[in-house]
Amino acid sequence: MTIYLDHAASAPVRAVARDAWLAASAITGNASSVHGAGQAARRLLEESREAIAAVVDCDPIEVVLTSGGTESVNLALKGLWWARPAGAEAIVLPDGEHHATLDTAAWLQTQGARIRAIPLDGVGRIDPNGFAAACADDGERPAALATALVANNEVGTVQDAAALAAAAASAGVPLHLDAVGALGHLPVDFARWRGDARDAAGLVALSLSGHKVGAPVGTGALVVSRHAALAPLLHGGGQQRALRSGTPDVAGAAALAAALTEAEAERVAESQRLSGLRDRLIAGIRTGVPDAELLGDPRHRLPGNVHVLFPGAAGETLLFLLDVAGIAVSTGSACQAGVAEPSHVVLALGRDERAARSVLRITLGRTTTDADVDAVLAALPDAYARALASAGR
Numbered sequence: 364m365t366i367y368l369d370h371a372a373s374a375p376v377r378a379v380a381r382d383a384w385l386a387a388s389a390i391t392g393n394a395s396s397v398h399g400a401g402q403a404a405r406r407l408l409e410e411s412r413e414a415i416a417a418v419v420d421c422d423p424i425e426v427v428l429t430s431g432g433t434e435s436v437n438l439a440l441k442g443l444w445w446a447r448p449a450g451a452e453a454i455v456l457p458d459g460e461h462h463a464t465l466d467t468a469a470w471l472q473t474q475g476a477r478i479r480a481i482p483l484d485g486v487g488r489i490d491p492n493g494f495a496a497a498c499a500d501d502g503e504r505p506a507a508l509a510t511a512l513v514a515n516n517e518v519g520t521v522q523d524a525a526a527l528a529a530a531a532a533s534a535g536v537p538l539h540l541d542a543v544g545a546l547g548h549l550p551v552d553f554a555r556w557r558g559d560a561r562d563a564a565g566l567v568a569l570s571l572s573g574h575k576v577g578a579p580v581g582t583g584a585l586v587v588s589r590h591a592a593l594a595p596l597l598h599g600g601g602q603q604r605a606l607r608s609g610t611p612d613v614a615g616a617a618a619l620a621a622a623l624t625e626a627e628a629e630r631v632a633e634s635q636r637l638s639g640l641r642d643r644l645i646a647g648i649r650t651g652v653p654d655a656e657l658l659g660d661p662r663h664r665l666p667g668n669v670h671v672l673f674p675g676a677a678g679e680t681l682l683f684l685l686d687v688a689g690i691a692v693s694t695g696s697a698c699q700a701g702v703a704e705p706s707h708v709v710l711a712l713g714r715d716e717r718a719a720r721s722v723l724r725i726t727l728g729r730t731t732t733d734a735d736v737d738a739v740l741a742a743l744p745d746a747y748a749r750a751l752a753s754a755g756r
Contacts, residue, residue, distance in 0.1 A: 366735045367688045370575075370667060371516060371544060371727030376622075377577035381623035384579060387614035394611045395602060408613045414620035418627045419542075419569065421553040421586045428616050429604045431583035432543040432572030436463040438585050438596050438607065439539040439568040440510060445594035447507035455497045455531075456490045457481040459711035461516050461541060468510075479506065483642035483711045486660040487520035496532035506536045513545040517695050517708040517724055518659030519668025521549065524566075528556045532565025537591065538570040543583075547576035547626040548634055549667050553586050556702050561588075566650070567591035573615070578622035582615040637666040637727050640736055644669050644725065647740040650745050658712065658722065667727035672714070676750035678722045681697070683747040685723075690739055692725045 367375070387407055392400030394408045409423065416423040429435045435549040444454070454476050468478060479497045481489055498509050509531050514521045524540055531538035542551045557566040568591060570618050572668060573582030587593055587606060599608030648655050648671055656672040673681060685692055695706045705719030725739065 364689070365598060366738050367691050367730065368725050368735065368739065369691050369725035370731070371410055371665075373574045373580065374577045374728050375730055376574075376579055377625055379574060379625050380578045380618040380622040382572075384439065384614045384618035385618035390613065394613055395600060404639070406612075406615045408611050408616055411613075411616035414624050415571075415584060415616075418623045419546075419551050419553050419571070419586060420555065421569075422589065424604070425553075425586050426587055427585045427587050427606050428611065428619075429583045429585055429601065429607060430581050431574065431613075432461075432541070432570050433463045434596075435543075435570035435572070435585035436461070436539070436541060437467050438463065439496065439570060439587075440467045440471065440508065441596060442593035442606070443508040443537050443539065443568065443591075444474070444476060444593040448505070450525075451505045451507035453477045453479045453504065453506040455479045455481065455494065455506050455536065457483060457484050457494070457511050457514060459487060459517075459708040460510070460512055461543070462707075464510055464512075464541060465707070468558050476507070480509075485712055485714055486658075487515050487518045487708070488660060489522050489527065491523055491526035491530055494527055495534065498531050498534035498536045502532070506534070508537050508539065509611050510541070513540050513542045513551070514549065515659065515708060516544040517706060518670045518712070519544075519664040520660040521545070521663045521665065524556045525558070528560075528566040529558060532558065532560040535564045537563055537567045538565055539570070540566060541570045543570055543572040543575055546571055547623070547630060548637075548667065550630075559753035563588075563590050563592045568593070573619040573622060576622050576626045578619040579615065580618040584619070607687070634666040637731070640727055640731060640733065641667055641669055643673040643733075644727075644736045644739065645671075647736070648743060651740055651744045655747075658709065658714075665726075667731070669725040669727070670722060671725070672709070672718055672722050673747055674718070674721060675754060676747055677754060678720060680753055681723055681746055682751040685739075685742060685747055688738075688742045688746070692723050692741060694722060695724055706726055 392404040394404040567588040569586040709719035
């Protein structure tokens with residue numbers, strides 16, 4: 364039986380989400396139809412939207428259901444760019460963002476966008492003052508939008524989301540936050556982070572993904588402030604405030620709502636449990652492999668994230684050796700799976716390419732046990748020695 368320690372890539376589906384999906388799938392009717400069957404589906408859809416809104420503290424109408432985090436990020440960045448004021452061309456973009464953001468921003472550069480890059484410090488933090496300076500008018504043209512991760516999906520560093528939102532609001536710039544990795548592990552509070560902003564500046568969009576919290580793959584949402592100026596990616600029937608046309612996925616919405624509601628109810632206790640397992644795993648790695656180095660913020664990090672540099676060993680080799688031992692981990696974001704490239708996040712921390720190829724990301728979740736941690740600690744020293752030997756060290 365595989366010991367699964369790659370929860371940041373995808374979490375096991377929760378029983379409540381599976382049951383909610385199956386029950387909703389038995390309902391016949393298009394939620395956009397006006398007959399009784401359609402309105403029954405509509406009621407379930409809106410109840411699900413209300414439940415999602417309650418978890419992240421926004422208005423239900425602000426929840427735009429999507430197919431997951433990647434679509435949510437694309438809708439936010441492209442939508443804000445297409446709706447930008449005349450003359451606004453810059454995108455404020457921290458280094459080390461998720462590829463959904465980086466690749467979308469790169470495509471927008473082909474449409475005339477200019478990137479104002481924000482460096483990370485050595486543990487992956489975004490300096491709020493530097494972020495504020497980049498959001499401010501540079502004397503040429505104002506920024507069209509800003510974006511940032513709430514918590515880095517690779518090294519687990521947690522940012523000061525409220526400070527970033529306040530900086531964007533002060534500069535009059537709309538901000539998108541990617542909360543995919545934070546959801547279910549940290550308090551995600553759209554209203555608090557938005558603060559007193561009452562116009563189309565500051566935090567206006569927040570990306571969420573279902574499969575990271577135990578909902579099925581293909582579920583997610585973008586919280587869009589009712590004050591936001593956002594253009595749609597899809598055109599059709601005008602569903603969801605005309606921001607995401609198409610027949611609503613009622614079953615997916617019900618499953619997402621069920622998973623999020625349960626995850627939020629468990630969050631405080633589960634975060635404490637995972638933090639304890641995480642810290643025991645870090646201490647054990649340092650004992651068993653003294654050369655190993657924890658990356659990311661040692662204090663302000665996701666409760667289940669352990670991102671470690673193993674000097675001289677290829678992360679890919681370590682991954683395969685652990686996989687043979689029945690332990691599933693990763694070398695970075697699963698969105699880059701199959702591509703043997705150095706971690707762009709590790710490079711953004713100021714490390715060289717060799718280091719960026721020598722990392723493992725071990726992410727714990729609700730199914731992780733003490734025995735799982737023991738198994739990793741037992742397997743790692745031998746795996747590291749074999750990985751060093753295969754590298755000729």
